[in-house]
Amino acid sequence: MGQYTNLFVPSFETDQDEEVERKTEMQTLNGGGGGVWRFKGNKAAKEAASVSMKGILSRLFENCSRDGKKTILPLGHCDPIVYPCFKTSVEAEEAVAESLRSGAANSYAPGVGILPARRAVANYLNSDLPHKLKSDDIFMTIGCCQGIETIIQVLSSPKSNILLSSLVYPLYHSYAIHDLAEIRKYELLPDQDWEIDLQSVEAIADHNTVAMVICNPHNPCGNVYTYHHLKKVAEMARKLGIMVISDEVFKETIYGKNPFVPMGIFASIVPVVTLGSISKGWLVPGWRIGWMAMNDPSNVFKTTGVVESIKHLLNISPDPSTILQFALPNILEKTKKDYFEKKNLTLSQNVDMMFDALKEIPCLVCPKKPESCTSLVTKLDLSLLEDITDDVDFCMKLAREENLVLLPGEVFGKNNWVRISIGVERSMLQDAFVRLKDFFTRHIKSQTT
Amino acid sequence: MATTPMCTEWQFSGNEAAKEAAAAALGAYTSKLMALCDPNGKPILPPSNKAVETSNSAEKAVVKFILSGTGNAYAPSIGLPLAKSAVAEYLNRDLPKKLTAADVFMTVGCKRAIDLAVDILAKPKANVLLPRPGFPWDVVRCIYKKLEVRYYDFIPEQNFEIDFESVKKVTDKNTFAIFIINPHNPNGNTYSEAHLKQLAELAKELSIMVVSDEVFRWTVFGNNPFVPMGKFSSIVPVVTLGSLSKGWNVPGWRTGWLALHDLDGVFRNTKILQAANEFLQINAKPPTVIQAAMPDILERTPKHFFHERGSFLKHKVDIGYSKVKHIPGLTCYMKPEACTFLWTKLDISCFADIEDDQDFCRKLAMEENLVVLPGIAFRQKNWLRHSIDMETQTVEDAFERLKSFCERHSAERGASLKNVNGVN
Numbered sequence: 001m002g003q004y005t006n007l008f009v010p011s012f013e014t015d016q017d018e019e020v021e022r023k024t025e026m027q028t029l030n031g032g033g034g035g036v037w038r039f040k041g042n043k044a045a046k047e048a049a050s051v052s053m054k055g056i057l058s059r060l061f062e063n064c065s066r067d068g069k070k071t072i073l074p075l076g077h078c079d080p081i082v083y084p085c086f087k088t089s090v091e092a093e094e095a096v097a098e099s100l101r102s103g104a105a106n107s108y109a110p111g112v113g114i115l116p117a118r119r120a121v122a123n124y125l126n127s128d129l130p131h132k133l134k135s136d137d138i139f140m141t142i143g144c145c146q147g148i149e150t151i152i153q154v155l156s157s158p159k160s161n162i163l164l165s166s167l168v169y170p171l172y173h174s175y176a177i178h179d180l181a182e183i184r185k186y187e188l189l190p191d192q193d194w195e196i197d198l199q200s201v202e203a204i205a206d207h208n209t210v211a212m213v214i215c216n217p218h219n220p221c222g223n224v225y226t227y228h229h230l231k232k233v234a235e236m237a238r239k240l241g242i243m244v245i246s247d248e249v250f251k252e253t254i255y256g257k258n259p260f261v262p263m264g265i266f267a268s269i270v271p272v273v274t275l276g277s278i279s280k281g282w283l284v285p286g287w288r289i290g291w292m293a294m295n296d297p298s299n300v301f302k303t304t305g306v307v308e309s310i311k312h313l314l315n316i317s318p319d320p321s322t323i324l325q326f327a328l329p330n331i332l333e334k335t336k337k338d339y340f341e342k343k344n345l346t347l348s349q350n351v352d353m354m355f356d357a358l359k360e361i362p363c364l365v366c367p368k369k370p371e372s373c374t375s376l377v378t379k380l381d382l383s384l385l386e387d388i389t390d391d392v393d394f395c396m397k398l399a400r401e402e403n404l405v406l407l408p409g410e411v412f413g414k415n416n417w418v419r420i421s422i423g424v425e426r427s428m429l430q431d432a433f434v435r436l437k438d439f440f441t442r443h444i445k446s447q448t449t
Numbered sequence: 450m451a452t453t454p455m456c457t458e459w460q461f462s463g464n465e466a467a468k469e470a471a472a473a474a475l476g477a478y479t480s481k482l483m484a485l486c487d488p489n490g491k492p493i494l495p496p497s498n499k500a501v502e503t504s505n506s507a508e509k510a511v512v513k514f515i516l517s518g519t520g521n522a523y524a525p526s527i528g529l530p531l532a533k534s535a536v537a538e539y540l541n542r543d544l545p546k547k548l549t550a551a552d553v554f555m556t557v558g559c560k561r562a563i564d565l566a567v568d569i570l571a572k573p574k575a576n577v578l579l580p581r582p583g584f585p586w587d588v589v590r591c592i593y594k595k596l597e598v599r600y601y602d603f604i605p606e607q608n609f610e611i612d613f614e615s616v617k618k619v620t621d622k623n624t625f626a627i628f629i630i631n632p633h634n635p636n637g638n639t640y641s642e643a644h645l646k647q648l649a650e651l652a653k654e655l656s657i658m659v660v661s662d663e664v665f666r667w668t669v670f671g672n673n674p675f676v677p678m679g680k681f682s683s684i685v686p687v688v689t690l691g692s693l694s695k696g697w698n699v700p701g702w703r704t705g706w707l708a709l710h711d712l713d714g715v716f717r718n719t720k721i722l723q724a725a726n727e728f729l730q731i732n733a734k735p736p737t738v739i740q741a742a743m744p745d746i747l748e749r750t751p752k753h754f755f756h757e758r759g760s761f762l763k764h765k766v767d768i769g770y771s772k773v774k775h776i777p778g779l780t781c782y783m784k785p786e787a788c789t790f791l792w793t794k795l796d797i798s799c800f801a802d803i804e805d806d807q808d809f810c811r812k813l814a815m816e817e818n819l820v821v822l823p824g825i826a827f828r829q830k831n832w833l834r835h836s837i838d839m840e841t842q843t844v845e846d847a848f849e850r851l852k853s854f855c856e857r858h859s860a861e862r863g864a865s866l867k868n869v870n871g872v873n
Binding site: 109210242 | 458460462464465466468470471474476477501502503508512515518523557558560564569572589590593623626655656657699700702703719720722725726727732733737738739
C-alpha cells in the first residue's frame with residue numbers, strides 16, 4: 001500500500017461525512033455556537049473539478065477490495081516515477097541539488113520566469129526550429145498544466161470558442177469550464193493512425209473560433225504526427241484565422257518509428273503556442289516546471305494583445321519554484337541521450353508486451369500500437385460481454401472483482417474505450433493481463449444456438 | 450515592423466481580464482521604479498540578484514529528497530500527507546484546539562493561499578474587509594475575481610492597532626470575512642493577545658470569519674511575541690495563511706499553506722472545505738520535493754537560525770529608524786517589531802516640488818538609484834515603505850541617499866530658490 005498512498009487520499013469526503021454534516025448543520029441552525037455564519041464556500045471550481053480524472057479514479061479505488069488477497073493494480077493513471085524501474089536522470093538531480101546549495105535560487109522570480117531558464121528553453125527548442133525563438137518568446141509555468149490554464153484564460157471571452165480533439169487530457173475541459181470558454185470537439189481518425197479529421201475541424205469552426213489545440217505526441221492515443229499532416233493542420237488553421245496550440249509535453253517519450261516534428265516549424269504559416277515541460281521527458285512531474293513558447297515570426301501575438309495578456313496573468317499567478325528555474329539550463333543541456341533511450345526502451349517493451357497480450361482478450365481492441373507516451377487505448381467491444389453496459393461499468397466491475405483500475409474512455413472523451421497505463425513495472429502488466437483474461441472469461445457472452 | 454494586413458485576418462486576441470489586477474500588484478510599482486534607475490550609476494538599492502542564505506538544515510532536507518528520487522511524483526492536489534501533518538503539528542505548538550492534517554492545504558506560496566481564501570468566498574454580492582494599508586495581494590485577487598472590497602483602518606498612535614469602529618462601519622449583511630495581516634506588512638507591528646481576542650469577538654458578533662496572513666510570524670524581533678489567530682477559533686472560525694518564504698528566506702521555493710481552524714464544523718457545513726478541495730484540484734501545486742522535505746524543514750531548523758535572522762533585522766531596523774528621525778518630512782510612528790521594512794508617513798508640505806508619494810519615489814529612483822515603495826501601492830497615499838533587509842553598509846548607504854534626497858528637495862531650500870527665480 002505504501003507506494004500508492006498518494007492515490008488513496010480522497011479529495012473529498014464520502015457518504016458517511018455527509019451524514020455528520022447534516023447533523024451539525026441542524027445544530028448550528030438551532031442556535032448552537034451563536035447563530036448562523038454569513039460566509040459560504042462558492043461553487044466556482046466544482047463543475048471544473050468534476051470532469052477531472054481524480055473524481056472517477058477515487059470512485060474506482062473505492063470499489064477495490066482491501067482484504068489483501070490481490071494487490072491493487074493502478075493502471076488508470078500515469079505516473080511512472082513511483083516505480084523503481086523509472087527514475088529521473090542523474091544530471092537533473094545534480095542540477096537541482098546544486099541550485100539549492102548555491103543559495104542563488106531562493107529569491108522571487110519575475111512572473112515570466114528568470115532569464116537563464118527562458119534562454120535555456122529557447123535553445124532547447126531551437127535545435128529543431130528554422131525560426132529561432134528568443135528568450136522573450138518563452139514564459140515559465142508550473143508544469144505544462146499552468147501553460148494550458150494560462151492560454152485558455154487569456155483567450156476566453158464571452159463569445160469565443162476553442163477547438164479540442166474529442167480525445168483529450170481532461171484538464172483542458174476543466175479550465176474551459178472554469179473560464180467559461182466554449183469548447184467544440186473535432187474528430188480523430190482511429191483507422192488513419194489517429195490523424196486529425198480536418199473536415200470536422202472546418203465544419204465546427206466559425207468566426208468566433210480563436211484556437212485549435214493539438215497534442216503531439218498524442219495522449220492518450222500514443223501516435224506521433226507526420227510532417228505532412230501537421231503542415232495540413234497549419235494550413236487549415238491559417239485558413240480559419242486561428243492559432244494552433246500544440247501540447248508537446250511528451251516529445252521526449254517516443255519509442256516508435258515516426259520522428260517528432262515540432263508544430264513551431266510551421267510558424268510562418270500560422271502562429272503557434274507550444275506547451276511543454278520536463279515532467280514527462282525526465283519523469284519529474286512533481287518538480288512542477290514547464291513553459292509556453294510563442295512561435296511567431298510575424299509578431300501576430302504581439303499585435304493581437306496575446307503576449308501582454310499572458311504577462312499580466314503571469315504577474316498575478318503563482319510561479320514555478322526559482323530552484324527549478326535556476327537548475328533548468330543544466331537539466332536541459334547536460335542530460336545524456338542514453339537516459340532517454342533507456343527510459344523509452346522500457347516503455348517500448350511494456351507496450352509490445354501489452355499490445356500482443358491484448359490479442360488474447362477480444363473485448364479490448366487496440367487499433368494502433370502506440371509509438372509514444374505511456375498508455376494504450378483500446379476499444380471496448382460490448383457485444384462480446386454479458387451484463388456490462390458501458391466503459392464505466394466495465395471499469396467499476398473490473399475494480400471490484402479484480403482490484404485492477406483502468407481509466408474509462410468517458411473521462412478522456414471517447415465513450416466505450418478504455419485506457420491502460422503502461423508506465424508501470426513489467427510484472428504489474430503481466431499480472432493485469434492475467435486478471436483481464438479471467439474477467440473476460442467470467443463475463444463473456446454465452447453463445448446461444 | 451511594418452503593420453501586416455495579417456493581423457486583421459486573425460480571429461483571436463488576448464483579453465484584459467488580468468490587466469487591472471496586475472496593476473495593483475507590488476511588482477507593477479517596483480518594476481516601474483526600477484526602470485527609472487540608471488544602470489550605469491550608483492548600485493541600485495535594494496540590491497537584487499544577491500545570494501540569499503537559508504538555513505542549512507532546510508537546504509539539506511530538500512537536497513536529500515532530490516537525490517533520493519522520492520519527491521518526483523505528482524502530489525495529491527490537497528498536498529502531500531506528510532507535509533500537511535508536519536504543518537499541522539508545527540502550528541499546533543501554539544494552539545489549544547489542535548489541527549489535523551486534513552485541515553491543512555499546501556499551496557504555491559502564501560500568495561496562492563491568499564488566492565484560495567478569496568476564491569472560495571467570491572460571490573456576486575459578497576464583500577470582504579481588507580486592511581488599509583496592507584500587502585496588496587488580497588486586493589489583486591479580489592479585483593481579478595470581482596469580489597467587492599471594503600477597507601478598515603488602523604490607529605498609528607496606538608501602535609497600529611485595528612480601528613474597530615472602522616470595521617463596524619463598513620460591515621453589512623453581505624460581508625463574509627475580515628482579512629488581517631499579523632505581523633503586519635507594512636506597519637511592522639504584532640498584535641497582542643488581548644487585541645486579537647477583541648477582534649475575534651467582534652467578528653463573531655458580525656458573523657464573519659477571520660483570515661489571518663501570518664507569513665511573517667518567524668521574523669519577529671521586538672518585545673511583543675507573535676500570537677496566532679487560530680488561538681481564538683473557539684470564538685470565531687479562523688483561516689490561517691503561511692509559508693516558508695519569509696521565515697526561511699526562500700520566497701523562491703514557492704511552498705506555503707492554508708489552515709482551517711474550524712468551529713463546530715462550520716467550514717464543512719458552509720462548503721468552504723469542499724470549495725477549497727475543488728479549487729486545488731484544478732490549480733497549480735507546489736513542488737513535491739519541497740513538500741516531502743517539510744517535516745525536516747519545520748522540525749529540524751535550529752532555533753538559532755531564527756534568532757540570528759531576528760537580530761540581523763533588528764539591527765538594521767535600528768539603523769534605519771535612527772536615520773529617519775533626522776529627516777524632516779518623514780515620520781516613523783512606531784519602530785517596527787517585525788517584518789523587513791520601515792513604514793513612514795510623508796509630509797508633502799515639507800517638500801518643495803514633490804506632488805505625492807509616487808512622485809517622491811519616482812524622483813528618488815531617478816536621482817539616487819534607490820527604490821522605495823509609495824504608500825499608494827498599499828492603499829495608503831503619502832506614506833513610504835523602506836526595505837531594511839540588507840547588509841549594514843548597504844542599509845546605511847540607502848538611508849544616506851534618502852537623507853540627501855530629502856534635503857535637496859526640502860521646502861525651505863526650495864522656497865529660497867523660488868524667491869530667486871521669482872516663481873510663485
